[in-house]
Amino acid sequence: MMINNYFIKRDAGFTLVEMAIVLVILGFVLSALLLPLQAQREQVFQAQTEATLENARQALLGFAQSRGRLPCPATVASNGAELPLGGGACTQQVGFLPAATLGIQPTDAQGFALDGWNNRIRYAVTQNSSAVIVNPATPDFTSNIADNVATPLVNEADGMNAVGITNLTPDLRVCLNAVVITAVACSSAVPEVNYSINNAVAVIYSLGATGAQAIGGADETANLNDADANGIIDDGVFVSHGPVGTVGNEFDHIVTWISPFVLYNAMIQAGQLH
Amino acid sequence: MQKLNKQITKQKGAVLILMAFIIGLGVLAYMLHAFDPARLRLEQDKKTYQTLNEAKQALIAWSVSHLYTPGQMPWPDRHLDPGIYDGSSDCATTAFQYSNLLGQLPSLPDTSPCLDKNNGLSVYAGFSTYPSLGQDFRDAQGNRLWYAVSRNLVRKYDAPVSDPIINPNIINAPTYSWLQVLDRNGNLVSDRVAAVILAPGDALDGQNRAGAADASQFLDGFQIGAAVFNNRGYATDDEDFIMGDDSRNVSATDPTFVQPYNFNDKLVYITIDELMAALEKRVGEQVRTSLKTYQDANGYYPYATQLGTTANLSCWQNAAGTDGLREGLLPANYQSCTYTRTTVPTNSSTISCVNTIFNPAASLGVTQVRFTRTGGSNFTTTTTSTGGITCARTTTTCTCSRGTDGTGTGSCSNATNSPRVTCTATGCTATGTGSLGTFRTTGDKFTFRSGGCAQTTFPNPNVVTGCANNNAQITCSGANGAAASCGDVRFDNLLPAWFNQNQWGNFVYYRMTVPRLTPALPALTAGNRNTEVIAITMGRAIDSAPFAVSRGAAQVQPSCNTLNNYLDSVENADGNTVYDATSTLRSANYNDQNFVVAP
Numbered sequence: 099m100m101i102n103n104y105f106i107k108r109d110a111g112f113t114l115v116e117m118a119i120v121l122v123i124l125g126f127v128l129s130a131l132l133l134p135l136q137a138q139r140e141q142v143f144q145a146q147t148e149a150t151l152e153n154a155r156q157a158l159l160g161f162a163q164s165r166g167r168l169p170c171p172a173t174v175a176s177n178g179a180e181l182p183l184g185g186g187a188c189t190q191q192v193g194f195l196p197a198a199t200l201g202i203q204p205t206d207a208q209g210f211a212l213d214g215w216n217n218r219i220r221y222a223v224t225q226n227s228s229a230v231i232v233n234p235a236t237p238d239f240t241s242n243i244a245d246n247v248a249t250p251l252v253n254e255a256d257g258m259n260a261v262g263i264t265n266l267t268p269d270l271r272v273c274l275n276a277v278v279i280t281a282v283a284c285s286s287a288v289p290e291v292n293y294s295i296n297n298a299v300a301v302i303y304s305l306g307a308t309g310a311q312a313i314g315g316a317d318e319t320a321n322l323n324d325a326d327a328n329g330i331i332d333d334g335v336f337v338s339h340g341p342v343g344t345v346g347n348e349f350d351h352i353v354t355w356i357s358p359f360v361l362y363n364a365m366i367q368a369g370q371l372h
Numbered sequence: 373m374q375k376l377n378k379q380i381t382k383q384k385g386a387v388l389i390l391m392a393f394i395i396g397l398g399v400l401a402y403m404l405h406a407f408d409p410a411r412l413r414l415e416q417d418k419k420t421y422q423t424l425n426e427a428k429q430a431l432i433a434w435s436v437s438h439l440y441t442p443g444q445m446p447w448p449d450r451h452l453d454p455g456i457y458d459g460s461s462d463c464a465t466t467a468f469q470y471s472n473l474l475g476q477l478p479s480l481p482d483t484s485p486c487l488d489k490n491n492g493l494s495v496y497a498g499f500s501t502y503p504s505l506g507q508d509f510r511d512a513q514g515n516r517l518w519y520a521v522s523r524n525l526v527r528k529y530d531a532p533v534s535d536p537i538i539n540p541n542i543i544n545a546p547t548y549s550w551l552q553v554l555d556r557n558g559n560l561v562s563d564r565v566a567a568v569i570l571a572p573g574d575a576l577d578g579q580n581r582a583g584a585a586d587a588s589q590f591l592d593g594f595q596i597g598a599a600v601f602n603n604r605g606y607a608t609d610d611e612d613f614i615m616g617d618d619s620r621n622v623s624a625t626d627p628t629f630v631q632p633y634n635f636n637d638k639l640v641y642i643t644i645d646e647l648m649a650a651l652e653k654r655v656g657e658q659v660r661t662s663l664k665t666y667q668d669a670n671g672y673y674p675y676a677t678q679l680g681t682t683a684n685l686s687c688w689q690n691a692a693g694t695d696g697l698r699e700g701l702l703p704a705n706y707q708s709c710t711y712t713r714t715t716v717p718t719n720s721s722t723i724s725c726v727n728t729i730f731n732p733a734a735s736l737g738v739t740q741v742r743f744t745r746t747g748g749s750n751f752t753t754t755t756t757s758t759g760g761i762t763c764a765r766t767t768t769t770c771t772c773s774r775g776t777d778g779t780g781t782g783s784c785s786n787a788t789n790s791p792r793v794t795c796t797a798t799g800c801t802a803t804g805t806g807s808l809g810t811f812r813t814t815g816d817k818f819t820f821r822s823g824g825c826a827q828t829t830f831p832n833p834n835v836v837t838g839c840a841n842n843n844a845q846i847t848c849s850g851a852n853g854a855a856a857s858c859g860d861v862r863f864d865n866l867l868p869a870w871f872n873q874n875q876w877g878n879f880v881y882y883r884m885t886v887p888r889l890t891p892a893l894p895a896l897t898a899g900n901r902n903t904e905v906i907a908i909t910m911g912r913a914i915d916s917a918p919f920a921v922s923r924g925a926a927q928v929q930p931s932c933n934t935l936n937n938y939l940d941s942v943e944n945a946d947g948n949t950v951y952d953a954t955s956t957l958r959s960a961n962y963n964d965q966n967f968v969v970a971p
Binding site for chain 2: 112120123124127128130131134259262263264287288289290291294295296297298355357358359360362363364366367369371372
């Protein structure tokens, strides 16, 4: 019995100290595993978002090549479709990517394209119209109105090809920061400074991991669809730069845009623009 | 039992150890995978090449869609000129140096003292108002891309300043040789390079990129035997750039290269051929639009220019003005052919449109029509309905103007209504002896497109012969009030300035039929599309093997009426009415691009 008891005591398992050591090691191992895993997940979301934005960019160019115009943004109530359907003067200049109109997948149940963090991809399109065109009320970039043969003497045709490259004047801005932006430009200085582009035709962007809820700095505010730092709702002035973690000026938006020349050339090659 | 208990108890600890071991292995495998240097490098390279290609597409797009000088490229962004890599395009107004054509790819517009192409003035301070690429391209390591451009494609800023003439001839007969791109062994890949875009990668071999570092701090080179290859210099017009292997892929004992081998540039290039192909699309679209606008304005297409013409590309017609050339070059310089129109042979004439010609909107439509009688009795009275069209007369002319709302009736006549001119919102009619003559409109022009004015007024040079006495010539007046004849919305005025500055008319074949004639002339066919007008950008003369199939030898331009010196396929050059489809692929011996103008 003595012998048996001895063996039983010895075989009872690890001591608390041993267990503690093992758990500490396991803790180290797991944290070593989970920390990069979290970073990796963020990277995956980031890469997924960038890929979605690039897909959106290509889809918009393809849409323009086949339809001769860009789509209007989708609104909260439009189920991922552009509003108004068929283009023209957009209900909102800044809204959501019209994924249903573009046929982009995947989308949420309402038909909006999502970024890696499951926030809706946003989209803005220039609503500018050439002053020399018969109908300046119709934005050039989101219209494609053919000349009506039945009334040939009234030149009611409008849209990008009717206006022609020479008279197109896209006006979306992507600024380097929000410090000196105004309601319509990246700076009040003339000629304009502080911009990456001051004639973008479309801006497609994700609000990043923190989405619309997080309170970022003025740079993030400039990209949100409510009142901006400059007090303007739905304006065409955006900010883009690398991620910043400084408290009070956090910035994690991912902003891409379409240069007018890339759009023009794509449409020229497709026979949609002169 | 005790023994059994003992064994079972022992297994519990082993499981824990095994679990820890398995988890450890898993972590190790994950770490190895996550931080596998080879995989990370591959991803970086992929990103860099993706950026290079995006930059290439953006640069081509910027060049092709330039408002004033399509085909031209921007000057690079050089260090210290004026700011340290400030992102803007830096021209050089001093004595020309090739080294000025190598720098970083600009994302911002030109700066002082370059030309602001929007206003034709030199940039005094800040940026030009004419935009640049609008995107700051960076490789996977965060470096801005580098860029070198051929001298043939940039504005000449040293005196005397000029813009290069960019058309397909620049491929065969460039002013300066094109750049060259070599492979890793120094063998030629292309000697028709318009521009190269380079990703500098990480700094190597003591490169220090701080401040105003020059190209040698970013771009690399290597040596094979005594031959030195590098991307750092640009000294001659045919400077070569290399697509070398990354240092990581070259062993330190590789006998091909002089060691140490330090190279990690990545390069994409744009050949003049691919730039020109994209440019010709723009030219074709411009031609198509201009021809349609001309037809809308005048009711017919312009006669063509004789093949073989190299300057003053004017439409050609016979001395009597009764017929003209329907096939040849685009009459890009001047359209002076005046068309004689027939009217119905009952010695009365009608201009009628199916819709309103007197549009109430102030800036639209015809505002005034004037008839000049050629014989017969005088106009003695006028009538005007309320709110309607107002007519005024002299003894020989009747001028009817738009009323307050574009409705109503106005007329000029004599007691016997011979002659009599009546205008309503839908058109004017002239009847009676002597009422034929010149019809003049002001404010705008008549439109003769399908469904517009009666087709009896469509130019019909073949039928005109023998009908001279019955002709009524319609003359129009442009919006600027300058009188001109009804072919008078001049074709060259419908082309942008760059079209003739770059002499594109020499490179566009043009053919029209007039399908509304009776009997109808054969319509043209491009692929499966029927059309009345076709335009073909003919590309460069293919002067070396493989030769164009249509010619079977070197094409020689200019050439009088030998179509296969211009067009490359048998289908395009055989002179019949069938042409290649608009989507026909280009190849080494086929560079035609067909455009269906209308319908």
